[in-house]
Amino acid sequence: MTSIVDDTNQVGSAHLVFYPLLFITSVLWLIHRWQQQSRFFKLGNVLPGPAGVPFFGNALLAFGKKPDQLVDIALGYAEQYGTVIRAWLGSKLIVFLLDADDVEVILNSQVHIDKAPEYRFFKPWLGEGLLISTGPKWRSHRKMIAPTFHINILKSFVGVFNKNSKSVVEKMCSEVGKTFDVHDYMSTATVDILLETAMGITRKTQDESGFDYAMAVMKMCDIIHQRHYKFWLRFDAIFNFSSFFEQQKNFLNIIHGLTNKVIKSKKETYFENKAKGFIPPTLAELTRDDDNVLATDNKTLSDTVFKGYRDDLDFNDDNDVGEKKRLAFLDLMIESAQNGTHQLTDQEIKEEVDTIMFEGHDTTAAGSSFVLCLLGVYKDVQVKVYNELYEIFGDSDRPVTFADTLQMKYLERVILESLRLYPPVPVIARKLNRDVNVVTNNYLIPAGATVVIGTYKIHRSPKYYKDPETFNPDNFLPENMQNRNYYSYIPFSAGPRSCVGRKYALLKLKILLSTILRNYETTSAVPEKDFKLLGDIILKRSDGFRISIEPRKRVPINLGINKKKTTQ
């Protein structure tokens, strides 16, 4: 008797669960079917890509995977599906573009300039700064900021680059004979250089707050990286309850506190000087062409490499007015805002300074670390770099001049090749506001999709590079570059939203790396094939940038005797 009652109760409760479940599943199934019939889904599904499951699409592929495993998965799909690959993250369409012709359609456009929603993680830090802003705001700020990176301004930073490079050499002295992670040194040097060139301050002039600021910038980069590759931290609801949220709040207090303080004091100084009748040179004066020092044949290799997509950084730079008083980016922005050339609020200035600090930091730290590791592997290349430097400097330890950097042709090829194989920004993501037809199969990508440009993969395409996986600085010999598609080399992106700090980065890298290599020989015990890459917003090595160093004897190296090639 009891058992019949129990059975009846069980059947009843089974029905209570079964029917609502059936109902929910049916509704979800109908939504799924309806979605699949929409134009957006139909167009998305025309594109080649892995099969997904209802509602999740391909999102489960990333679940439980480590960042370096994700890199392998993504690269595997590229082999399987070609140069246009579709993936669904739930109902979100992501389209990967891996061919230079398709990439040109996006990067060269004045329409497809909006950043993907993932860039929102930067918002609490960078606000509406140049990296994430869009529309008229981005246009007007870009117009104001691009000239502050004019070569005349950059030349005035040579002293700062030298001073900090020398300081790294001194600090690295304690590592002689040991194996250490060179990224730590590159990161610290980069933040110090940025503090001076972007804000016009040093750690010392700011006492403790300068040190705290530098540390907070590095830690904030780390938190944003974590949000990108720890899937669950992407959701604000989860992130806001994690320990990262509190840390982020503290770091942002430090960062914004110092930026605000410096802007306030710089403005006070500006008005004090103005009252005394001293008005700093305007941006227009600093970038005027009234001299002809930088003749066309003295242009750097990178000027040629990037000439295919001349942009607002190239305007006016065929000439040079020589050394002028050094003004940090912040000074230039305050001056522009005060003299009425540009309407910039203090908040906007703060956001732009913070953006430069972020963009300029991790990118160049990773870029220089990869060069030092690669030279530690390919000793024959390092010998050539060293001999070129010896020809320029002999056994002197004098600082680098701007003219010296123009002579560093081989080092420049090494830097460009390193940025090819290990582009610090391995992908660029854009949100499409309009449908776009790409060149490959004339595929139509619908508005609303996120387009991911696979810089890393394009740089390794056999279509553009002979032996693409091999480290070969001669890829940037003029004869090897002349017929190559410009969009096959995009470490700094290209077009209207290209990197505004490109020339700054290359000048700084040349001074920093040449100073280190004049003083030390680097060795990497890890061959290139064993570099473990971290699929992040900034490409790094998960195994660390480990090298060892030995002091140089400051004599030219005879290639025949010292050729210790370790090419694999």
Ligand code: HEM
């Ligand atoms: C090797 C070093 C560097 C690399 C590889 C690099 C690469 C890039 C790339 C790929 C973009 C486009 C990002 C996107 O569209 O999502 C970008 C944008 C930008 N970069 Fe760099 N960058 C470097 C150094 C610097 C430096 C040193 C600065 C400043 C001091 C800087 C400032 C910026 C800014 C402000 C933007 C945003 C431009 C805009 O949207 O209009 N970058 N960078």
